[in-house]
Amino acid sequence: MIRFDNLSKRYTGGLEALRNVSFEMDGGEMAFLTGHSGAGKSTLLKLLMLIERPTAGNLLINGKNLSRLSKSRIPFYRRQLGVVFQNHQLLFDRSVFENVALPLQVSGYTPGEIGRRVRAALDGVGLLDREKSSPIELSGGEQQRVGIARAVVHKPKILLADEPTGNLDPQLSAEIMALFKRFQDVGVTVLIATHDIDLINKMNLRIMRLNQGELELDGLAHDIS
C-alpha cells in the first residue's frame, strides 16, 4: 500500500529531515511512527500528504510513484487519504457537521449523501448529538474526535495521524487509539505519528522509530522492547 524507497528529504535551508528511509506497509496494516521531536515524523507524513516532495528516492502508493503525479492530480490523490492533525485543524466558524462534511463537499457529493455519511462518521466517534454545535463548545477530546470523523468520513484507504493524542489524558488517548484500531479492522491502512510510548507498548503493533532522519528501528512493539 505504502512504500518508501530510499527516500531523503532535504529542506532548502539545508536541514536533512529524512535520510534514506525505506519501509513498506501493507493494506490494512496499522503502525506507529515514533521518535524525538525533530526526528522527521512530521516530514514523513507531509511527504505522504504531498505537502512536501522528496529530494531523493521514490514514494509509491498502491504501486504508483507519487513523484510522477502532476500538480492537478494532487487533490484527487489527497481524497484517498484521511488525515488527523495534531491541533485537529477544525474551522471554528462552522458547525461540527460542516467541518466533517468538508472532504465530501470538495469531492462533489450530493447534500443527501453528505448528510448520511457525516452522521455515520459522527455516530462512529460518538458525537452524533453534537452535529449542530460549534467546535469551540467541545472539549479537547471531543474536538479531536470531530477531527477523526472528518478524516474518515469519505472512507479513505489510508489514515494518517500526527500526534492525535498530543494534548489528551491517558484515558482519552486510549479511547482515540481504540477508534483507530477499529478503522484498521475494516481494512484501512493506519499510520500514526506519536511519542506516547506507554500507549504504544500496550497495543503491540508495528513501530517505526526515526532518529535524526533515519529509520532506526522497525518491528513489533514487544519484539523491540
Place this chain on the structure above:
Amino acid sequence: MTSANKFRESQQSQHAQRGARGSSVSLMDKWRGYKHHHRTTLQSSFAKMLREPLQTLLTVVVIAIALTLPTALYISVENIRQLSGGVESSAQMTVFVKKGARSGAIEKLGEQLGELPGVASVSYISAEAALEEFNALSGFGSALQYLDENPLPEAFLVQPLLLNDSAKLVTEIRQIALVEDVQLDMEWLRRLDALLDMGRKLVLALGAALGVGVILVVGNTIRLAIQSRRDEIVIVKLVGGTDAYVRRPFLYTGVLFGFFGAFIAALMLTGLGLWLEPSVNTLASLYQSQFRLTGLGISGFITLLGIGGAVGLAGAWISVGQHMRDIKPR
C-alpha cells in the same frame, strides 16, 4: 463500547452498499453535487459580505462611483450626438448661379428651387449683397476697389427639410442648367463630429482608468478575504479540494461586488436622468426642439450590470491568482 459496534456496523453496511452500486460517485450525482456546491458557494459568499456590512458597503460604493463617472459621460456624449442629429437637418446648401444669367431667369430659378421636394426654404443672395457682406467681414474691402467687376456670383441659400435628403437634392439642383455649383455647408457639423469623437475617446480612457480602479479595489478586498480565510484554504486543500474549488468562493465574491456596485451605479444614473429630465425638457421647449433626454434604459442597465460583474470577476481572478500561490500546501 456501543458506539464502536455501531460504527463498525455502519461501515460494513455502507461497504456492502458501495459494493452494490459501485464505489465512485455517479456522473449525475456529481453534477447535482456540483450545482448544489455552486449555489451554496454563491449564498455563503453573499452571507460573508453581509457579515461585514460597513466594509462591504464602502467597497460597493467606491465601485459604484467608479462605474458611474464614465457611464454618465457616455450617456452625455450619446445625448449630444442625438441632439446634433436634430440640428443636422438644418444643414444649408449654397447654390451658385452661372455668371451672366438674366435677372428674370434667376427669379425663375428661385421659384424652381422652392418647388423641389424636400426643400424647406430658399433665400436669395444677390451678388451685390454678397460683395457687401464680404467687404464688411473680410477686411479686404479696399482691395476689391481695384476690381473692375463684382467677382461674386448670384446665389441662393437652400434649406433642406431633412439632412438625409440633402445629397439627393445636391445632385438634382446641379442638373439645373443655370446652376454653376452647389455647396453643402457642413463644416460646423464636421467640427461637432470631431468634438464628439474626442468625447467618445475620453469615455473610453476614463472607463479604462476607472475600470482598472475597480479591479484594484476588488482585488484588494479579495486579498483581505483570502488572508482571513487562510486556515480554511489550507484545510480544504489538504482534504483534496482542487484549486478551482478553493478559488470559486472568492471569484463569486468578486462578481457580487462588481454586480452590486454596478447596480448602485445604474440606480444613481437613473435617478440623475429623472432629476435632469424636467430641466432638459424646459430647455428643449425654449428652443422649440423635440429633443428628449435618453437615459440609461433597460438594456443599458443590464449591460452595466454585466460590465460590473465582469470587472469584479477580473479583479478577483487576478488577486486569487497572485495570493493563492503564497499559501502552502500548493
